[in-house]
């Protein structure tokens with residue numbers, strides 16, 4: 365069964381991610397485009413460096429060609445934000461990206477983008493799922509999905525191979541203060557995690573005259589045996605590199621380059637929460653921007669504190685960048701992001717972009733003339749600190765139902781000695797404490813995991829609160 369989650373459809377290669385399912389999903393999208401009368405407006409498709417990603421795009425193109433929908437096929441492995449940018453800039457009704465983002469190497473998947481280069485929202489993905497059900501009925505009735513062989517489709521102009529990378533890069537160059545960066549001779553270490561950011565970031569960092577050191581650059585569909593998700597564990601080599609070479613910053617991007625991970629000048633891993641706080645602070649305090657900020661339910665409330673000090677609001681949305689970008693639009697927010705490592709800034713694309721975020725951080729170092737660790741200390745001195753504990757748990761299907769019932773149906777809570785302000789069920793179960801802390805338990809929409817995140821004034825309080833939930837839900841990490 366093809367089911368869309370927080371960030372598109374993802375499945376294990378050879379299990380759910382098969383030629384048949386890719387064709388079904390494409391046919392369903394083609395039916396949706398026809399029903400909406402946008403089939404003559406074309407579609408843009410890209411892929412990342414995962415196993416079978418390019419082939420998957422070609423299989424999609426064969427279906428689209430047979431449906432009479434022209435596909436603009438970015439025929440080089442590319443960052444997801446490039447496809448989002450192209451869909452937005454050329455006002456296309458849809459875009460598709462073959463990627464499983466930060467998932468393990470055995471996964472692949474498809475993200476669908478709608479007009480404006482936005483992640484397809486739930487209404488859209490439910491519609492695609494409904495069309496998939498229709499396609500399956502037709503197949504069950506003995507019909508097959510029509511295709512035109514790839515080479516023929518290209519020869520007939522039904523598929524156009526192209527590479528709009530320069531256009532995307534020029535857009536970023538126009539948005540960042542290139543001159544300020546050029547004069548600083550910054551030293552940057554880059555870890556694309558075997559994924560797709562190396563060409564874009566290498567170009568941007570060279571144009572801005574940064575000294576560049578790159579690791580994990582080659583194409584490895586197994587991602588060096590690691591998860592292509594930038595976190596404290598996966599960025600150990602980058603950390604050593606930054607320290608050894610005395611870099612100003614170490615930047616890592618996930619498999620499809622929409623998420624960012626950062627190592628500061630002291631070799632410290634910066635949590636995506638810290639990156640968001642730093643950039644919001646920078647945009648307002650140093651660039652003179654003004655406006656609210658948007659975060660998801662599992663992202664630091666330090667943003668609320670900083671926003672309040674600027675006389676602004678911080679808006680909360682469920683997990684999923686589609687919610688972030690639509691709230692940003694609604695509230696005219698200047699930055700929005702998630703603790704999972706995705707962010708975007710007003711005026712850029714309507715989705716997260718690790719490449720752009722990296723350049724903005726490099727700009728921040730150049731414009732402020734301060735090291736990242738120094739700016740982080742300034743923020744801590746002004747706003748204090750809070751601690752976030754994050755835990756993930758595997759579960760059996762039966763346990764999932766049980767946990768879902770306890771939290772979301774019975775709405776039971778453990779015995780908590782911390783005074784509670786309110787409980788929200790916007791996405792999973794989130795308890796807000798009177799001391800400003802909070803805890804959330806929610807099922808991931810991208811991996812078979814239950815996530816528990818807790819933020820408290822002190823680390824021991826967050827750890828204790830997570831343990832309380834573990835006992836209550838009988839979880840084993």
Ligand SMILES: O=P(O)(O)OC[C@H]1O[C@H](O)[C@H](O)[C@@H](O)[C@@H]1O
Nearest residue numbers: 370371684685702704808809810
């Ligand atoms: O916690 P999850 O549901 O797995 O989501 C974690 C992240 O996954 C993907 O990257 C989505 O694009 C993000 O919007 C989301 O924050």
